[in-house]
Amino acid sequence: MNHVIIGAGIAGVTAAQAIKETDNDADVVLIGKEDFAPYKRCQLTEFLCDLRTKTDLTFAPVESLKEMGIKFRRGQTARSINTTEKWVQLDDDEILYYDRLLIATGGQPNLGHTLRPFLKHIQRYYSLKDVVVLKKKMADIRKCIVFGEGFSCLDLLSGLYNLGKDVTFITRRERVELPLADSEFNNGLQEFLEDTGIEIITGSQVTSISKFRSHYRVMTSKHGDFYGDIVFAWDQYRPYTACIKGTNIEKKAGILVNERLETSVKDIYAAGDCAQIFHPVLNDYWINFGWPNAREQGEIAGKNMAGGNEEYKIHEVLAFNIMGKELKARWWE
Numbered sequence: 001m002n003h004v005i006i007g008a009g010i011a012g013v014t015a016a017q018a019i020k021e022t023d024n025d026a027d028v029v030l031i032g033k034e035d036f037a038p039y040k041r042c043q044l045t046e047f048l049c050d051l052r053t054k055t056d057l058t059f060a061p062v063e064s065l066k067e068m069g070i071k072f073r074r075g076q077t078a079r080s081i082n083t084t085e086k087w088v089q090l091d092d093d094e095i096l097y098y099d100r101l102l103i104a105t106g107g108q109p110n111l112g113h114t115l116r117p118f119l120k121h122i123q124r125y126y127s128l129k130d131v132v133v134l135k136k137k138m139a140d141i142r143k144c145i146v147f148g149e150g151f152s153c154l155d156l157l158s159g160l161y162n163l164g165k166d167v168t169f170i171t172r173r174e175r176v177e178l179p180l181a182d183s184e185f186n187n188g189l190q191e192f193l194e195d196t197g198i199e200i201i202t203g204s205q206v207t208s209i210s211k212f213r214s215h216y217r218v219m220t221s222k223h224g225d226f227y228g229d230i231v232f233a234w235d236q237y238r239p240y241t242a243c244i245k246g247t248n249i250e251k252k253a254g255i256l257v258n259e260r261l262e263t264s265v266k267d268i269y270a271a272g273d274c275a276q277i278f279h280p281v282l283n284d285y286w287i288n289f290g291w292p293n294a295r296e297q298g299e300i301a302g303k304n305m306a307g308g309n310e311e312y313k314i315h316e317v318l319a320f321n322i323m324g325k326e327l328k329a330r331w332w333e
């Protein structure tokens with residue numbers, strides 16, 4: 001049986017391993033567009049802060065994948081999928097046929113139409129490549145401006161704080177809050193950040209970013225202009241599903257899957273941050289994101305692709321809640 005997996009993050013790699021562990025004769029191809037061996041995205045900030053090396057981040061060395069018989073296509077992008085003839089086309093036009101396909105393409109920071117024109121002035125914070133680039137600039141950076149949402153924003157703020165940078169955080173919300181964190185942690189979050197010396201600007205939208213001498217000028221909707229040596233900005237994290245464009249695979253924000261992680265198209269599965277799973281209590285689809293959830297989904301998808309019949313149970317308490325608390329203690333002490 002030919003298995004093709006798009007995305008070499010934790011969900012895709014765990015699925016590849018689960019398939020091989022269940023059926024050693026299976027042919028498994030893992031396509032990953034990044035140039036690195038699979039790494040722990042959730043520890044990027046620790047790498048930024050020199051608490052871990054680049055090597056520490058690797059969770060599946062290329063040799064170990066090879067030993068398991070997983071064919072790792074590193075640095076290649078799946079461009080499109082033909083669900084009728086059951087093939088995936090890579091960016092160099094190569095065609096890979098599959099019997100079963102997994103989409104595990106994760107999520108990415110998304111820039112809305114207001115921020116998009118200023119892309120060239122924005123430092124990305126999502127991949128190992130982004131952090132490698134950032135680390136080289138860090139010594140020359142004193143003042144950082146962060147505009148964004150969600151847990152990875154808090155992650156970045158904590159990293160910049162630990163590095164002793166002067167940080168201004170701009171949010172559209174009237175108060176700093178994480179929609180996913182528990183109320184105790186959430187209620188005190190703004191004061192907690194302010195106590196660390198981070199300048200917090202609430203209820204404002206970044207309207208433009210421009211180069212100003214050797215700095216950047218950030219204009220906001222309600223609070224005037226801010227100046228910094230570097231600008232991080234994004235609107236929200238979104239499932240990254242470009243490769244299913246033009247297919248009949250159903251999606252809302254993410255790729256819709258049932259509890260077995262099957263999409264609307266036979267023999268195609270999705271797992272991790274790109275997937276939206278049916279939640280029987282909510283009677284709607286739900287992104288159960290975060291590192292531990294992506295790993296568990298990858299494992300279940302892999303087992304089912306290899307002939308199993310396992311169901312993923314949505315976690316009512318999201319991984320980020322737990323991780324938020326743990327990381328709070330670890331990062332800020």
Ligand SMILES: Cc1cc2nc3c(=O)[nH]c(=O)nc-3n(C[C@H](O)[C@H](O)[C@H](O)COP(=O)(O)OP(=O)(O)OC[C@H]3O[C@@H](n4cnc5c(N)ncnc54)[C@H](O)[C@@H]3O)c2cc1C
Pocket residue numbers: 006007008009010011012031032033034040041042043044045076077078079104105106107125126127152155240243271272273274289290291292294319320323327
């Ligand atoms: C800075 C940061 C800090 C985080 N901290 C935490 C934390 O503390 N705790 C926690 O639980 N979670 C954390 N997360 C979130 C966590 O990393 C993700 O939930 C998890 O990595 C999701 O795994 P995934 O395999 O679904 O997707 P990803 O890790 O996003 O992997 C998907 C991979 O697919 C590749 N890809 C996409 N499209 C294609 C294509 N067409 N062809 C080939 N390859 C493709 C991508 O390049 C990527 O490498 C953090 C995330 C970030 C960015």
